[in-house]
Amino acid sequence: GDSVTQMEGPVTLSEEAFLTINCTYTATGYPSLFWYVQYPGEGLQLLLKATKADDKGSNKGFEATYRKETTSFHLEKGSVQVSDSAVYFCALGNYGQNFVFGPGTRLSVLP
Amino acid sequence: GAGVSQTPSNKVTEKGKYVELRCDPISGHTALYWYRQSLGQGPEFLIYFQGTGAADDSGLPNDRFFAVRPEGSVSTLKIQRTERGDSAVYLCASSPTGPPSEQFFGPGTRLTVL
Numbered sequence: 316g317d318s319v320t321q322m323e324g325p326v327t328l329s330e331e332a333f334l335t336i337n338c339t340y341t342a343t344g345y346p347s348l349f350w351y352v353q354y355p356g357e358g359l360q361l362l363l364k365a366t367k368a369d370d371k372g373s374n375k376g377f378e379a380t381y382r383k384e385t386t387s388f389h390l391e392k393g394s395v396q397v398s399d400s401a402v403y404f405c406a407l408g409n410y411g412q413n414f415v416f417g418p419g420t421r422l423s424v425l426p
Numbered sequence: 427g428a429g430v431s432q433t434p435s436n437k438v439t440e441k442g443k444y445v446e447l448r449c450d451p452i453s454g455h456t457a458l459y460w461y462r463q464s465l466g467q468g469p470e471f472l473i474y475f476q477g478t479g480a481a482d483d484s485g486l487p488n489d490r491f492f493a494v495r496p497e498g499s500v501s502t503l504k505i506q507r508t509e510r511g512d513s514a515v516y517l518c519a520s521s522p523t524g525p526p527s528e529q530f531f532g533p534g535t536r537l538t539v540l
Contacts, residue, residue, distance in 0.1 A: 347526035358517065359469070359531040366526075404468050408526030413482055414459070416468035 317342040321405045321417035328395055328424050336390040336420045338379075338405035346409040348372075348381055348388040353402045353419070362390075362403070395424045428452070430532035432518050438538045439508055447503040447535045451520030458501050459529060460493055461517040469517055475501060476524050508539045 322337040340348065350362040350372070363372030368383035377392045390403060405417040431450045439445050451458050457476055461469035471485040475495045483493070490508075495501040505512055515536050519529035 347528075349528060351531075358533040359519075361528050361530070364528055408528070410526060412525060413471050413474055413485075414469075414525060414529060415471075418468045419466075 317346065317407055317409055317412055317415050319405050319407050319415050319417040321403075321420055323418070324402075324421040326420060326422045328422070330397055330424055330426050331394045332424075334390070334392040334395045334399075334422070336403055336405075336422070338388045338390065338417060340386050340388065340405075340407050342386075342407055342409055344409060346407045348379070349406040349408065350377070350379055350388070350390050351404040351406055351416075353404065355401070359404065395422070397424045397426050400424045430518055430520050430530055432516075432532040432535050434535060435533065436536045436538075438540065440540050441508060441510060443508050443539075445505050445508055445537065447505075447516050447537070449501045449503070449518030449520075449532060451499065451501070451518070452530055453499075455520035455522055455530075456498070457521040457524045457527075457529075458495060459519045459521070460501070460503050461519065463515045463517055463534070472503070474524070481524065505537075508537075510539050513537055513539045 318341045347366045349364045351359045352362045363374045365372040365381035371380045379390045402419045404419045407415045433448045460472040473483040478498045490506045493503045515534040517534045519531045521529045
């Protein structure tokens with residue numbers, strides 16, 4: 316079945332550093348890809364999404380590009396802030412199948 | 427508009443007891459999902475409703491777990507004879523349509539079985 320693999324954390328960065336969190340997937344057909352974020356003590360929030368190859372999702376300075384040739388959807392941000400500290404989940408949604416979530420990557424940003 | 431709500435936010439029960447967890451989806455969303463999240467892990471799929479019917483219940487771990495959505499809106503997850511291993515955060519999400527459209531999550535119910 317479909318699956319998602321993402322880099323294990325925790326990731327610790329200094330404020331204003333560049334962030335990359337890798338996500339790769341295995342799926343049949345043409346899935347949609349998502350990044351969700353979970354701030355401490357809160358539920359999961361959709362951060363960004365892409366529904367077809369070469370689409371770029373973006374929100375709050377975060378970006379991810381749907382790369383079908385490398386089956387990847389890496390999350391990037393040019394300059395992280397302390398408030399970005401959270402757990403980030405890569406997820407995949409496919410027709411006729413349920414969402415699949417990665418295990419999550421915990422990001423800590425230090426001032 | 428209102429988001430997905432879940433009640434209670436916390437539930438502490440004793441081993442062997444019965445619990446019900448409630449989810450109110452976003453109005454008009456036809457799809458509703460239940461997940462279980464253990465500490466340090468991603469959401470684990472339990473069951474998916476499309477309207478009133480369970481479109482996929484393959485994630486329910488055993489027959490102690492059951493969920494209903496009788497009017498196609500509110501859903502209740504029911505756990506019988508709770509075990510300590512059932513302790514987790516139970517998440518509900520809704521979606522305008524079924525997969526692959528994005529899901530909107532509630533804040534979760536933290537279940538602790540003593």
